[in-house]
Amino acid sequence: MITVTAMKWAPPFASGQVRDHRVRWILNEVGWPYEVRLVDAPTMKSPPYLGGLQPFGQLPVLEEEGRPPMFESGAIVLDVAMRSGRCIGGEGTPERAAAIQWVVAGLNSVEPYLFNVAEVEYFMADEAAKAARKPVVVALAKERLVLLDKARNGRDWFVGDAFTVADLMFASILKIAHRLDLLDGLPALAAWQQSILARPAHAKAEQDQMAEIARHSAADMRYDALPRKASGR
Ligand SMILES: N[C@@H](CCC(=O)N[C@@H](CS)C(=O)NCC(=O)O)C(=O)O
Structure with a gap:
């Protein structure tokens, strides 16, 4: 078990x-x-x-x-x-390599930017420090999300023609972006995320x-x- x-x-x-x-x-x-x-x-x-x-x-x-x-x-x-x-393509295939690549990209190149905003928003007690830091981390996170949106390029799936762990990880990572209104202005990315989160699993x-x-x-x-x-x- x-x-x-x-x-x-x-x-x-x-x-x-x-x-x-x-x-x-x-x-x-x-x-x-x-x-x-x-x-x-x-x-x-x-x-x-x-x-x-x-x-x-x-x-x-x-x-x-x-x-x-x-x-x-x-x-x-x-x-x-x-x-x-x-959910990861066949062993040794380019699809599997791409799925792994996107999972690592999500965790390594996108999530930290979102976490910086969350940290300021939820954990920073000093209001003056928060007011100074927030615009900086929000701008950096939004820049990353715009690039992610471009890279996704309107596709239903990050890899190939089916759901993979790349979709799972990005839809999950973007939850905090959605909650912090960082997806405002990125309607295609926001709609894509909701479509993935609608999966029964x-x-x-x-x-x-x-x-x-x-x-x-x-x-x-x-x-x-x-x-x-x-x-x-
Ligand atoms: N990189 C780790 C991060 C783990 C992590 O930050 N876990 C949080 C919950 S989402 C936690 O355990 N927080 C409690 C703590 O740090 O004391 C992973 O993806 O598993």
């Missing part, structure tokens, strides 16, 4: 966006059953989780009998797709995650039980 690690609770802006939805989505696409293990913050930040499952104390992690646990949402999505032979992944989060509260994450940092937090 496969087990996917997910958070007991996340703040409203993150509900439906926590990266375990990518793992649930690809597992739903390929039809592999799985269980979900909900964890709190102290669990993620202590051994054996930190030492044995995810070296950075984050999630998702995919655990599977007979295999070492796997972390990094992109790696898990690629691994499941390759092992199942679904995604809808189930997102709904399941949101339902689990809704059943819990911030207190269930037990942030107060984390060791205090030197800063005095």
